Amino acid sequence: MIIDISWEEDSILMEQREPLAALLNQAINEAIRMSEGPEEAEVSLMLVDDQRIHALNLEYRGVDRPTDVLSFALQEEMEEEPEIEEEDEMLGDIVISVERARDQAVEYGHSFEREIIYLAVHGTLHLLGFDHEEEIDKQEMRVKEEAVMAKLKLERV
Numbered sequence: 001m002i003i004d005i006s007w008e009e010d011s012i013l014m015e016q017r018e019p020l021a022a023l024l025n026q027a028i029n030e031a032i033r034m035s036e037g038p039e040e041a042e043v044s045l046m047l048v049d050d051q052r053i054h055a056l057n058l059e060y061r062g063v064d065r066p067t068d069v070l071s072f073a074l075q076e077e078m079e080e081e082p083e084i085e086e087e088d089e090m091l092g093d094i095v096i097s098v099e100r101a102r103d104q105a106v107e108y109g110h111s112f113e114r115e116i117i118y119l120a121v122h123g124t125l126h127l128l129g130f131d132h133e134e135e136i137d138k139q140e141m142r143v144k145e146e147a148v149m150a151k152l153k154l155e156r157v
Contacts, residue, residue: 001029002042009049009098020113023152027117028094031124031148038089043127045120046095053097068100069119071126094123114154121148 003025007017024045032041048056050066057063057070074092096119105115125141132138149155 001025001032001040003028004042004044006044006046008052009047011098011102012047020116023113023117024120027121027148027152028124030151031121031144032091032128034148034151035125035128035130035144037091037128040089042090043124044093045123046093047098047116048095050097050099053095053100056095066097066100068097068104069123070095071123073127073129091124091127094120094127096120096123110156114149117152117154118145118149121145 005021005024012020028043028045032038032043053068053070054064054066057065057067060070060072072093072095074090096116098116101116101119102112105112108115122141122145125144130137130141130144132141146155
């Protein structure tokens with residue numbers, strides 16, 4: 001799997017990026033694996049500030065406020081399209097607000113690391129077609145999220 005991380009928000013220090021990138025890679029890979037996603041997947045992850053995610057939220061969702069995570073899936077299944085074998089299957093883009101992750105970590109009483117990993121897992125599941133519009137779908141998504149977090153030893157405390 002290929003995970004491309006773009007560090008557009010500069011509050012995460014250079015020496016913190018490598019271990020965080022390794023954990024983000026592990027989390028996204030595990031979410032794809034546990035959800036039976038494509039073995040050779042590609043995901044783009046952008047870590048941004050509130051201003052940037054606010055602009056994206058307004059442009060793509062019509063919501064005039066920052067949010068914690070946005071997912072832009074590229075694999076919309078169309079019945080008429082033939083399946084094309086590709087080396088890597090581009091799932092899409094995940095955008096996470098580092099500022100929201102920091103605030104939510106404090107609000108929920110856990111580490112910044114746990115929160116940003118959770119948001120990456122949540123975004124990955126959206127790329128794979130999961131949503132939380134209906135209660136049953138929300139519960140299914142939450143079970144998957146928590147299973148990945150447990151595997152990474154980042155459970156809720």
